[in-house]
Every structure is written in C-alpha cells, then in structure tokens.
Amino acid sequence: MGLEKCVHCGFCLEACPTYVITRSEIHSPRGRILAVKLGIPSEGIETCVFCRRCEAACPSGVEYGESISSVRKADFLKKTIHRILENSNLLYTSLKIAKHSNKGIMYRISKFIPESFPPLISNDKNAQIILFPGCITSVVFRKTVEKAFNYLKKYFTVSIYNGCCGLPHYAEGEKDRALQIAQKLKEEFKGKIVVSLSSNCTAHMKEMGINVYDFSEFLVKYNMPLPKINSEVTVHDPCHANLIGITKYNREVLNRMGIKIKEMEDPSFECGAGGSYFVFQGELSDKIMKVKEEKVKESGANTVISTNPSCSLAMMRYSKVVHIADLL
Incomplete structure (x- = not known):
C-alpha cells in the first residue's frame, strides 16, 4: 500500500486537523500509518477526516488515502x-x-x-x-x-x-x-x-x-463570459480539490470578475464536516470547525467562497457562504 515510504519525519503532523486539535500521535497520519503497518486496532483509523492534507505535506510521497481506504470497513449504518x-x-x-x-x-x-x-x-x-x-x-x-x-x-x-x-x-x-x-x-x-x-x-x-x-x-478553459462584481471575499480550498490543484480556478474566476480576495490563513485547512464525519465524530468535528471558524474570521471578509457542499454546510454556521455559480 506504499506505507513503507513513510519515514516518520513528522511533516504531516501540522497538516492534519485531528492532530492539530488533539496533539495525539494516535490521531495523526504517522500514528495511523504505524497502526496499519503493525496490524493493530486503533481508534485513530476511524477519527481520520480523510482530507488527505497529509499527502500534500509528505516529502516521501506516501499514498495515505489509498492505504486508509483499504483498511477501513463500513458498518451497516x-x-x-x-x-x-x-x-x-x-x-x-x-x-x-x-x-x-x-x-x-x-x-x-x-x-x-x-x-x-x-x-x-x-x-x-x-x-x-x-x-x-x-x-x-x-x-x-x-x-x-x-x-x-x-x-x-x-x-x-x-x-x-x-x-x-x-x-x-x-x-x-x-x-x-x-x-x-x-x-x-x-x-x-x-x-x-x-x-x-x-x-x-x-x-x-x-x-x-x-x-x-x-x-x-x-x-x-472555455473562456466563458463573466460578470463584473464589486465585492470582497475569502476563499476556502476544499481538501481533495486542493490536493490535485484545481482550486486555482476559483481564484482565477474571481479575479476575472474583479472580486477582491482576502486570503485566510491556510485556506485548505479542513472545514470539519468530512463527509459523514460530522455525524459520527461530533466532538472532534466541532473542534476542527472552531479552528476553521477562527481562520475565516481573521481574514476580515464577510463572505466565504466554497465550492464543496459539506464544507459550505460547516461554514454556514458562522459565515455567509456562496458558490462560484451563485455569482453568475
């Protein structure tokens, strides 16, 4: 599964939202990888948000998402x-x-x-x-x-x-x-x-x-006509989209519209929703959302651009959130 590439350097730690809020090795990519390697049960496997930000931070190219998706087992619910x-x-x-x-x-x-x-x-x-x-x-x-x-x-x-x-x-x-x-x-x-x-x-x-x-x-890519809008926003980069490099297009569209972007710190930091994560890991989810909320508020913008629905739902609890399509 490519886990042998992991050298336990720790570059993934600060990229991981669950490690950021718990400071626990169990809830870090490095800790989860070790559990998988050793074949031992670990609550950390289930507390992973699956944002895969650790992959972007990893200098060794560990395919973390592929590995975790192979060991997780969905229950009936x-x-x-x-x-x-x-x-x-x-x-x-x-x-x-x-x-x-x-x-x-x-x-x-x-x-x-x-x-x-x-x-x-x-x-x-x-x-x-x-x-x-x-x-x-x-x-x-x-x-x-x-x-x-x-x-x-x-x-x-x-x-x-x-x-x-x-x-x-x-x-x-x-x-x-x-x-x-x-x-x-x-x-x-x-x-x-x-x-x-x-x-x-x-x-x-x-x-x-x-x-x-x-x-x-x-x-x-199709050079579609866009309206000019006098506004300012901050931009959230959905985790998987950011990993493969397509979030840049949101900023390009906003720039073409003439909208001012007030960047938040670490815009791809996890929103806290994580698919159904917010349902089954409520306590951790809420803590991650709180970190994200502070980043959004510190940007000084009153509107967040989000092009992923679960992210939007999480951030709508404390900010106005709009999709690029909503601006057309």
Missing part, C-alpha cells in the same frame, strides 16, 4: 447512508424526515441541514453538457444548481445527472462499491462534457480516471 446518497430523491426524503428528529444522528444531521429540496431534473439525451451537482448539492443547494444550469443553458444544451461520485464510499470503508460507481460513471459520461459543481467530487472522479471539469475549471 454507514452503508445505509451511502446507499441513500446514491439516490437523490431518497436523500431528499431522508433529510425531510431528519428535520423532525430530536435525537441521535438524524438530529445531528438536521442541525447542519435544516432544509432540503427536490433535485432539479433535466434529461436531454442529446445535451452538449452534463451538469453533475453531486449528491448533497442536488438537494441541499438546489438554488446553486439552478444558477449553474440557467447560466450554462444560455450557451449549450444541458442535462443533469443526479447521483453520487462514490467518494463517501471510498473514504468510509466501501472501496469496492466506490470503484463500481466510478465504472458506471465512466460509461454514463463517455464522450460527454461533464461539469461538476462539487469540487471534492470533481477531484475524486478525476482520480478515478473520469473525464470531468470542475465548474470554475470549465469557465476558465
């Missing part, structure tokens, strides 16, 4: 959540039910996701572009989907593909299922231009060999 994410209508219904819960994980979910909406449907088999909102975006940020759809529709024929990219499965112990989803998407998207609204989904699909553009990446 996580598998159930993964199946719900695969079906946008089922996700919408589940979130509506969660809204009326007052205990347990459903209540925790309702505190982060107070509203949900039926997914936007557009099935044009001859469409020039497939818009891929991502599972959460499709039902929680429907207005963003509408904005993106209406913008693209000015220049192209557009269909919408509602579903999951498989990242939650890959990160949370269902790697085989994630690979099945990736293969299905490759077949569905073959020969099509696909534009994704969820940046970490984009990054995951790219890593799975699926040809897809992140929304801002598409705007830049």
Whole structure:
C-alpha cells in the first residue's frame, strides 16, 4: 500500500486537523500509518477526516488515502447512508424526515441541514453538457444548481445527472462499491462534457480516471463570459480539490470578475464536516470547525467562497457562504 515510504519525519503532523486539535500521535497520519503497518486496532483509523492534507505535506510521497481506504470497513449504518446518497430523491426524503428528529444522528444531521429540496431534473439525451451537482448539492443547494444550469443553458444544451461520485464510499470503508460507481460513471459520461459543481467530487472522479471539469475549471478553459462584481471575499480550498490543484480556478474566476480576495490563513485547512464525519465524530468535528471558524474570521471578509457542499454546510454556521455559480 506504499506505507513503507513513510519515514516518520513528522511533516504531516501540522497538516492534519485531528492532530492539530488533539496533539495525539494516535490521531495523526504517522500514528495511523504505524497502526496499519503493525496490524493493530486503533481508534485513530476511524477519527481520520480523510482530507488527505497529509499527502500534500509528505516529502516521501506516501499514498495515505489509498492505504486508509483499504483498511477501513463500513458498518451497516454507514452503508445505509451511502446507499441513500446514491439516490437523490431518497436523500431528499431522508433529510425531510431528519428535520423532525430530536435525537441521535438524524438530529445531528438536521442541525447542519435544516432544509432540503427536490433535485432539479433535466434529461436531454442529446445535451452538449452534463451538469453533475453531486449528491448533497442536488438537494441541499438546489438554488446553486439552478444558477449553474440557467447560466450554462444560455450557451449549450444541458442535462443533469443526479447521483453520487462514490467518494463517501471510498473514504468510509466501501472501496469496492466506490470503484463500481466510478465504472458506471465512466460509461454514463463517455464522450460527454461533464461539469461538476462539487469540487471534492470533481477531484475524486478525476482520480478515478473520469473525464470531468470542475465548474470554475470549465469557465476558465472555455473562456466563458463573466460578470463584473464589486465585492470582497475569502476563499476556502476544499481538501481533495486542493490536493490535485484545481482550486486555482476559483481564484482565477474571481479575479476575472474583479472580486477582491482576502486570503485566510491556510485556506485548505479542513472545514470539519468530512463527509459523514460530522455525524459520527461530533466532538472532534466541532473542534476542527472552531479552528476553521477562527481562520475565516481573521481574514476580515464577510463572505466565504466554497465550492464543496459539506464544507459550505460547516461554514454556514458562522459565515455567509456562496458558490462560484451563485455569482453568475
């Protein structure tokens, strides 16, 4: 799994959000790697947010994400959540039910996701572009989907593909299922231009060999017309998107719009949501969110640009958050 490359140098430590808040070796990439190498149980395996920031910090090129995804095993509850994410209508219904819960994980979910909406449907088999909102975006940020759809529709024929990219499965112990989803998407998207609204989904699909553009990446590479806006924002870099280098397109689009960027310290620092991490690791999640909150507030900007839905949900608790598509 490539773990033999780890020399336990410690460069990963300050990049890891769980180590930053606990100062515990168990909750560090280095500690988790040692547990996997020795084949011993460790609570650190489950407390990993799977942001993979440690990979960017690692001078030895350890493929940490690949290794952790291979040893994690999803229980029945996580598998159930993964199946719900695969079906946008089922996700919408589940979130509506969660809204009326007052205990347990459903209540925790309702505190982060107070509203949900039926997914936007557009099935044009001859469409020039497939818009891929991502599972959460499709039902929680429907207005963003509408904005993106209406913008693209000015220049192209557009269909919408509602579903999951498989990242939650890959990160949370269902790697085989994630690979099945990736293969299905490759077949569905073959020969099509696909534009994704969820940046970490984009990054995951790219890593799975699926040809897809992140929304801002598409705007830049196709030199799409953009409005001029007099505003200032700070920018959050979603972890996986930052790892593969596509967050630069958000800044390029903002610069073309004339929007002033007030950079926060370490903009790719984990938001704290981490897929379903905020559900199952509530205490650690809240502490990570608090660190992120301070970074956002210290930037001095009142608005955060976020192009990943779970990140947006975490930061909406303390700041105004908008997607690039919301600006069009």
